[in-house]
Amino acid sequence: MNVPKYYIWTIGCQMNKAESQRVADYLEVLGYKAAPVLQSADLVVLNTCVVRQSAESKVIGTLGYLKGVKYEKPDFSILVTGCFVDSDVKRLEHNFPQVDLFFKPGDYIGLRNWAKEKGIDILEDITSLSSAKNVAVSAFVPIIQGCNNFCSYCIVPYRLGRERSRPIEDVVREVTELVRRGAKEATLLGQNVNSYGHDLPSQPDLGTLLTELNCVEGLARIRFLTSHPKDVTQKFIRDIASLTNVCEYMNLPLQAGDNDVLKAMRRGYTVEQYRQLVGNIRNCISGIALGTDVIVGFPGESEEQFERTLAMLEDIRFDTVHVAAYSPRPNTIAARKYDDNVSPDTKKERLNKVETLQAKVAGDINSWLKGEKVEVLVEGNKSGKWYGRTRNNKLVFFESDADCLGQLVDVTITKTSPWALQA
Numbered sequence: 295m296n297v298p299k300y301y302i303w304t305i306g307c308q309m310n311k312a313e314s315q316r317v318a319d320y321l322e323v324l325g326y327k328a329a330p331v332l333q334s335a336d337l338v339v340l341n342t343c344v345v346r347q348s349a350e351s352k353v354i355g356t357l358g359y360l361k362g363v364k365y366e367k368p369d370f371s372i373l374v375t376g377c378f379v380d381s382d383v384k385r386l387e388h389n390f391p392q393v394d395l396f397f398k399p400g401d402y403i404g405l406r407n408w409a410k411e412k413g414i415d416i417l418e419d420i421t422s423l424s425s426a427k428n429v430a431v432s433a434f435v436p437i438i439q440g441c442n443n444f445c446s447y448c449i450v451p452y453r454l455g456r457e458r459s460r461p462i463e464d465v466v467r468e469v470t471e472l473v474r475r476g477a478k479e480a481t482l483l484g485q486n487v488n489s490y491g492h493d494l495p496s497q498p499d500l501g502t503l504l505t506e507l508n509c510v511e512g513l514a515r516i517r518f519l520t521s522h523p524k525d526v527t528q529k530f531i532r533d534i535a536s537l538t539n540v541c542e543y544m545n546l547p548l549q550a551g552d553n554d555v556l557k558a559m560r561r562g563y564t565v566e567q568y569r570q571l572v573g574n575i576r577n578c579i580s581g582i583a584l585g586t587d588v589i590v591g592f593p594g595e596s597e598e599q600f601e602r603t604l605a606m607l608e609d610i611r612f613d614t615v616h617v618a619a620y621s622p623r624p625n626t627i628a629a630r631k632y633d634d635n636v637s638p639d640t641k642k643e644r645l646n647k648v649e650t651l652q653a654k655v656a657g658d659i660n661s662w663l664k665g666e667k668v669e670v671l672v673e674g675n676k677s678g679k680w681y682g683r684t685r686n687n688k689l690v691f692f693e694s695d696a697d698c699l700g701q702l703v704d705v706t707i708t709k710t711s712p713w714a715l716q717a
């Protein structure tokens with residue numbers, strides 16, 4: 295009998311990549327095997343992102359392509375998950391009749407019901423992760439879905455809804471299972487991990503969850519992503535400073551370095567509060583690396599306001615900066631309230647300025663590591679070189695004849711660049 299094959303098409307953030315891995319696990323429990331390319335699959339899952347217009351257009355384009363595939367192969371199944379799936383599923387079904395199932399991230403019951411209706415034999419309970427398959431050294435684990443913040447430019451709360459935290463026992467069980475299957479590092483994911491737990495009956499916080507995970511045997515490192523600056527408390531900073539397996543890295547999106555722009559973005563903090571927070575974190579956690587996200591060209595952003603953002607980046611000296619040009623998303627507060635009045639050329643120019651500055655800053659920071667001994671968790675081998683990350687999230691490449699996969703190795707840095715280190 296031919297084993298049915300699946301292919302997962304993923305765009306977007308780490309949350310989506312983690313979710314795709316989980317969907318793959320469940321499909322394997324259902325009896326599917328991975329197809330090397332979409333064309334040889336019987337079922338495709340599109341794991342979608344709509345945070346930017348360009349991403350949404352890509353999803354719609356791919357759905358158009360798949361309509362043709364389905365026309366050629368009527369038994370071909372198309373499943374769609376991710377941020378494209380909002381609460382108006384009827385409208386989606388009407389607009390994209392080629393799709394067999396729209397399901398929200400984490401809705402494996404919907405997936406199981408669909409499989410049952412298709413007459414697929416369910417080999418075991420798909421609500422458990424009992425597959426014997428090995429997993430990557432570094433695993434991603436969603437702990438909270440959705441967001442309550444309604445930053446004025448962001449479509450996420452409209453598409454993913456309000457925050458829903460997974461119970462601590464669920465997360466600990468999943469991480470323990472991933473470690474049994476070979477993972478050495480877990481990165482806890484959420485749109486805002488620092489609001490974890492407030493919706494659960496016992497109202498644990500992220501510090502409580504990290505404390506529990508710190509005791510999981512065999513788990514060498516724990517990371518978390520992303521932290522909203524307004525929700526990072528002094529208690530949390532103290533908690534993570536005391537947990538030996540929690541890595542010294544935090545992504546703390548700044549978005550803008552001007553108070554009026556931050557207010558229009560509805561970010562809930564001022565430049566002064568952000569600076570204070572960075573000072574507190576650096577005082578409590580030695581060697582911590584910080585990443586951030588910045589949006590340029592927000593409606594009405596003047597040259598002076600942009601210069602303030604640039605000055606702040608230069609002053610704080612982040613280890614990594616992800617920069618994006620503002621694009622209006624339907625129904626968001628910013629799209630309803632403000633004109634998208636910064637020209638595309640100006641946005642591009644500002645984006646380039648941030649990238650140029652950051653290459654210089656990261657180059658300087660990393661150059662201090664030359665000659666230093668660092669501990670790397672080895673995640674894989676690319677073109678004959680092993681690669682992995684330091685505790686503070688620096689990517690390191692090195693050569694060795696030994697099988698280093700999954701090992702913690704000490705290496706000495708020989709060459710640096712803004713983006714990676716050689717050892």
Ligand code: SF4
Nearest residue numbers: 441444445448450485
């Ligand atoms: S915190 Fe703001 S930017 Fe982040 S997901 Fe929530 S609404 Fe969007």
